Amino acid sequence: MQLGRLPRLKVAALPTPLEEAPSLSAYLGGPRLMIKRDDITGLAFGMTLQLLAATGESLPLMLALTAAIAIVLGLGLPTVGVYIIMATLIAPALVKIGIAPMAAHMFLLYFGVMSMVTPPVALSAFAAANIAGSDVDKTGWTATRIGWAAYIVPFLFVLSPPMLMQGAPLAIAGATLAAALGIWLGTLGLVGHYNAPLAPARRALLLAAGLACLALPALA
Numbered sequence: 001m002q003l004g005r006l007p008r009l010k011v012a013a014l015p016t017p018l019e020e021a022p023s024l025s026a027y028l029g030g031p032r033l034m035i036k037r038d039d040i041t042g043l044a045f046g047m048t049l050q051l052l053a054a055t056g057e058s059l060p061l062m063l064a065l066t067a068a069i070a071i072v073l074g075l076g077l078p079t080v081g082v083y084i085i086m087a088t089l090i091a092p093a094l095v096k097i098g099i100a101p102m103a104a105h106m107f108l109l110y111f112g113v114m115s116m117v118t119p120p121v122a123l124s125a126f127a128a129a130n131i132a133g134s135d136v137d138k139t140g141w142t143a144t145r146i147g148w149a150a151y152i153v154p155f156l157f158v159l160s161p162p163m164l165m166q167g168a169p170l171a172i173a174g175a176t177l178a179a180a181l182g183i184w185l186g187t188l189g190l191v192g193h194y195n196a197p198l199a200p201a202r203r204a205l206l207l208a209a210g211l212a213c214l215a216l217p218a219l220a
Contacts, residue, residue, distance in 0.1 A: 051065065051066070051093040052093055052096060057096075057097050059097060059098075062093065062094065062097055063107070063155060063158060066090050066094060066107070066108065066111075067111045067151075067154070069090060070082075070086055070108050070111035070112045071111055071114055071115050071118055072115075073085055073086065073089075074086075074113065074114070074115035075115045075121045077112075077115075079109075079113055082109075082112035082113065082115070083105075083109050085112075086108035086112050087105060087108065090108055091104050091108055094107065094108070099158055100158075100164075100166075102164055103158045103161070103164060104158070106157045106164065107154040107157050107158055110157075111151075111154055114147075114151060117140070117144055117147050117150075118140075118144060119137065119141060119144065120140070122139075122140035122143060122144075124143065125139045125142075125143045126140075128143065145190055146187065146190070146191065148186065148187070148190055149182075149183040149186060149214075153179065153183075156179060156214065156218055159217070159218035160175050160217035162174070162176075162217060163175050163179065163217055174216075174217075175216075175217035178213050178216040179213070179214060179217055181210075181213045182209075182210045182211065182212070182214035182215075182216075183210065184210070185206050185207075185209045185213060186206070186207050186209075186210025186213075187210070188203075188206045189203045189204065189206035189207030189208075189209075190203075190207060
């Protein structure tokens with residue numbers, strides 16, 4: 001009886017991918033259409049000029065503005081699509097002010113993906129909330145709090161070349177160790193629990209120590 005049901009189960013499963021094909025094509029084809037639009041209209045070149053003019057070629061302002069743009073443009077898009085759009089529109093402006101191409105692209109890739117855990121969209125938080133049976137908004141903000149380091153690390157890519165394996169082996173090891181320690185300490189401070197709940201004063205100290213460790217690679 002069970003063997004007789006197997007062919008019917010396989011046939012019944014076939015329509016599901018076929019039904020999803022149109023939506024998947026639109027989902028993946030959207031970034032391609034946007035890139036072609038930017039190429040035809042010259043929007044990519046215009047975006048570079050506008051970013052340079054708006055920030056006065058200031059590195060802190062440029063990083064803050066492009067991080068916000070990356071998160072907004074990444075809302076609801078697949079990772080590859082986000083990166084292609086960011087590499088086309090924003091990366092030239094970052095390279096123009098002197099940021100290494102690898103650092104610029106890693107910066108944009110990270111912030112483009114962070115839309116997955118950044119409310120109000122936070123697609124990954126939607127999936128997690130469905131599995132856990134929890135509130136979507138609370139899950140999204142919890143994901144943002146726990147994943148706080150992912151908002152800091154992209155800046156280290158720009159300010160600390162050893163974080164991208166560029167430089168002497170000792171510098172690379174030191175930057176990696178400092179960043180890992182900073183993320184661990186800062187996460188303890190934000191989460192507020194280590195075998196037992198942590199007092200507010202201890203959480204503040206841990207968070208400050210974590211930020212200090214994260215600043216070491218950038219200051220070295």
